[in-house]
Structures are given as C-alpha cells and as structure tokens.
Amino acid sequence: MAQVSLSGIAKRYNGGFQAVHPASFQIRDGEFVVLVGPSGCGKSTMLRMIAGLEEITEGDLHIGERLVNNIDPADRDIAMVFQNYALYPHMTVRKNIGYGLQNRKIPQAEIDRKVAEASALLNLDDYLDRKPSQLSGGQRQRVAMGRAIVRDPALFLFDEPLSNLDAKLRNQMRIEIKALQRRLGVTSVYVTHDQVEAMTMADRIIVMNAGRIEQIGTPVEIYHAPATTFVASFIGAPPMNLLDGQVIGATAQIGDLALGAAPATISGPVTIGLRPEDILLDAAGPLSLEVAIVEELGAHRLLHGTVSGQPISVHVNKDIPATTGTVRVTLKPNALSFFATETGLRL
Numbered sequence: 001m002a003q004v005s006l007s008g009i010a011k012r013y014n015g016g017f018q019a020v021h022p023a024s025f026q027i028r029d030g031e032f033v034v035l036v037g038p039s040g041c042g043k044s045t046m047l048r049m050i051a052g053l054e055e056i057t058e059g060d061l062h063i064g065e066r067l068v069n070n071i072d073p074a075d076r077d078i079a080m081v082f083q084n085y086a087l088y089p090h091m092t093v094r095k096n097i098g099y100g101l102q103n104r105k106i107p108q109a110e111i112d113r114k115v116a117e118a119s120a121l122l123n124l125d126d127y128l129d130r131k132p133s134q135l136s137g138g139q140r141q142r143v144a145m146g147r148a149i150v151r152d153p154a155l156f157l158f159d160e161p162l163s164n165l166d167a168k169l170r171n172q173m174r175i176e177i178k179a180l181q182r183r184l185g186v187t188s189v190y191v192t193h194d195q196v197e198a199m200t201m202a203d204r205i206i207v208m209n210a211g212r213i214e215q216i217g218t219p220v221e222i223y224h225a226p227a228t229t230f231v232a233s234f235i236g237a238p239p240m241n242l243l244d245g246q247v248i249g250a251t252a253q254i255g256d257l258a259l260g261a262a263p264a265t266i267s268g269p270v271t272i273g274l275r276p277e278d279i280l281l282d283a284a285g286p287l288s289l290e291v292a293i294v295e296e297l298g299a300h301r302l303l304h305g306t307v308s309g310q311p312i313s314v315h316v317n318k319d320i321p322a323t324t325g326t327v328r329v330t331l332k333p334n335a336l337s338f339f340a341t342e343t344g345l346r347l
C-alpha cells in the first residue's frame with residue numbers, strides 16, 4: 001500500500017501536443033481515486049504516466065517515498081487492469097492468474113496459495129481449469145482482477161476496465177470492484193469516461209477537461225458544488241441545467257423572471273445552475289414550465305421543456321403524474337448555483 005504524489009506532472013507528446021498540463025495532487029494510502037472526463041481529455045495519459053508506460057515530460061511522481069519518474073513499470077510495484085483484459089487464450093484461468101508470479105520465480109506452492117486465495121475472493125473456484133474463451137465477459141474481467149491481486153501491489157491502476165461489458169454486468173462489476181478494493185485496502189486509480197462509475201466508486205473524483213484538472217473532490221462535493229460549468233454539465237444525468245441569466249439587486253433572474261435570491265456579492269450577467277431534482281411540480285409555483293417530452297424511467301420521470309424559452313430538465317418521482325404541456329413549478333431553497341458567464345468558474 002502507498003500514497004501517490006504528483007507534483008507538476010505534465011505530458012507533451014513528441015515535444016508538441018500538450019496532452020496533460022502541469023498537475024499536482026496526492027492520492028492517500030488506501031484511497032480509491034477516479035479520473036473522469038470526456039474522450040481525449042488526457043486521463044489515460046495521466047494513468048499511463050503513473051504506470052510508467054508513458055514518459056513524464058515534467059514534474060515529479062512519487063509512489064510511497066520513492067521518486068519513480070525513471071523507474072521501469074515492472075519495478076513500480078503496481079498492477080494494472082485494462083479494458084481488454086489481455087488474458088492468454090491458451091492458458092487456463094489458474095495459469096493466467098499465476099503467470100506473472102511464475103515469471104518472477106516465486107515458488108510453486110506460494111503461487112498455488114495466492115491463486116487459491118484470489119480465486120475464492122473473486123468466486124472463480126469453479127472456473128480455474130477453463131480457458132478464457134469458455135468464460136463470460138464478467139468472469140474474464142474477474143480473472144484480470146485476480147492476476148492483479150496476486151501480485152500484492154502497492155497500487156492498482158484501472159484503465160476503463162468495464163467498458164467492454166453490457167450495462168447490467170457493468171453495474172454488478174462496479175460494485176464488486178469497489179467492495180474488493182475496500183476489502184484489500186489497496187490504493188487505486190481508476191480511469192473512466194462514465195460519470196456514474198466515477199460517482200459510485202470514488203472516494204475522490206478528479207474531473208479532467210482538455211488536459212487540465214477542473215476539480216478534485218468527493219462525489220458529494222463535486223455534485224453539489226461543481227467548480228465550473230464544465231463539471232456541472234459533465235456530472236449528473238441529466239446534468240445540471242445551465243441558464244443564461246443575470247443578478248439584479250441580489251435577485252437571480254432569467255429575462256424578467258425572478259428565480260430566487262442571489263448572494264449580494266454577485267451582480268450582472270451570470271450562468272445560473274439548477275439541478276433537475278431541485279425543481280418541484282407545484283400548482284401554486286411561481287414559474288411556468290412548458291413540457292415538450294416526458295421520459296419514463298420507472299422509478300422516476302424526466303420532464304424536458306423550457307422556462308422562459310430556456311431548455312430545462314426536471315426530475316420527478318414516479319408517483320407524480322406528468323404530461324406534456326404547461327405546468328407550474330417551484331424551486332427548492334438554495335437550489336441555485338452561480339457561474340461567471342465568461343470563464344465558467346463558480347462564483
């Protein structure tokens with residue numbers, strides 16, 4: 001187990017394209033950190049620099065007390081789990097899990113013990129003599145996990161490990177990986193473009209955009225107080241509504257319509273953020289919502305429409321009847337977030 005410290009870590013490919021701008025953060029011993037962001041934001045590059053698969057252009061990387069910038073991946077005491085499991089097709093599950101240890105000349109009895117331990121942990125006992133082609137996607141992913149676990153690494157690195165699985169299996173494996181990480185207490189860095197995985201698995205989330213870190217925080221901090229409009233619109237499904245508005249005399253407005261109180265320190269044009277679940281249907285409510293589409297999701301519904309011509313999504317409980325057309329709504333207290341319109345920064 002170890003803490004990981006990145007100090008001004010940056011990546012410039014071939015001396016040209018800046019894939020990661022200088023970034024500094026610490027991952028605590030035993031922490032589960034998720035790097036999340038859209039395709040091309042630099043999250044895999046960041047992970048690969050930690051793994052040693054990509055050279056670090058500038059900055060210092062410590063795993064534990066050790067500066068590892070120039071240490072080979074094999075000597076960094078890490079184990080990586082990839083999207084495409086990379087199992088050996090001709091080897092049994094047992095051999096696949098133990099192969100890395102065999103290469104390191106670990107005595108066979110110890111390999112057998114570690115494989116048995118990992119197999120029990122991952123519910124693979126019935127599959128140890130099968131080949132990867134005889135396994136389901138979820139079972140293959142577990143074998144890949146097993147291979148990482150038997151190495152007793154200081155650090156687990158996951159690169160979109162669930163992307164090849166169908167939605168149901170992804171949900172199940174998400175819970176399994178999280179539970180396993182808790183149980184083993186191994187410091188983990190997990191890359192995904194899926195904000196649901198980030199929210200549900202992370203102790204802390206690092207949101208990246210265009211090679212820069214937009215925000216670092218717990219899922220609750222990031223959801224409730226996004227640092228930028230980018231984070232506000234990336235985290236949450238549907239994301240936070242972002243409205244063109246202004247603050248006049250400590251009142252937030254869109255057009256002439258008053259939405260609620262704003263801090264006295266803010267005035268003039270702003271972007272107003274409003275989470276879909278902070279808008280309530282209320283026959284006596286002050287706002288008029290034109291509902292164009294009702295999305296049925298079983299436990300709840302999403303209403304998509306406009307308020308004063310601006311697009312808005314509203315999250316309502318399944319028990320509340322909903323149709324298209326005009327409805328009245330009210331906002332929960334303290335529902336509004338404010339962002340500078342030019343920079344997107346939270347005010």
Ligand code: ATP
Pocket residue numbers: 013014017019037038039040041042043044045046193
């Ligand atoms: P994805 O989810 O699509 O994998 P990502 O956030 O992981 O995206 P990276 O793979 O880290 O993104 O890539 C970040 C940027 O660096 C991208 O614009 C990509 O085109 C660029 N890049 C990646 N590898 C190289 C390379 N070997 N040479 C030049 N540019 C690269």
